Amino acid sequence: MISKTSARFLILAGLFNVVVWPRFAKAIVDDDRAWAGEHWHSAPQAFFWVHAVLITSAILIGLGVLVVGVRAHRSAGSVNR
Template identity: 85%
Template sequence: MVISKTAARFLVVAGVFNVVIWPRFAKAIVDDDRAWSGERWHSTPQAFFWVHAVLITTAIVIGLGVLVVGVRAHRSASASSSR
């Protein structure tokens, strides 16, 4: 499969976006009172916390995958255009 430089750049931007944005969202979830049964980090995490932890982890892993594909595609497109 051949990916254009423009598509590769889009994948890199999408990957970076996911890697930057989702950890910030994770902080917001940790700070939310619905995530804990009592005091933050000193009480039992609730379902709200675990559901979002799974979603955030999945999004970051997919974002990293997209980033890797984008970087590899961009390198490949750059190498083939310089020949």
């Protein structure tokens, strides 16, 4: 059983990852190191793919943490009633 405070922390951590990482993804796409030439019209480089995997993983983990936090928060709320 997770406390309501811990559940809130998980929700905040999940939201942070879901909100912050997409903005970082835009920065990577706009970076010249991500492309062999013109952005979106040339081959993506290793810089792009490495960051794409990291960002995707972070968002998926963040979503998982968010789901666990929401479920734990709901569960903690029903126990206190």
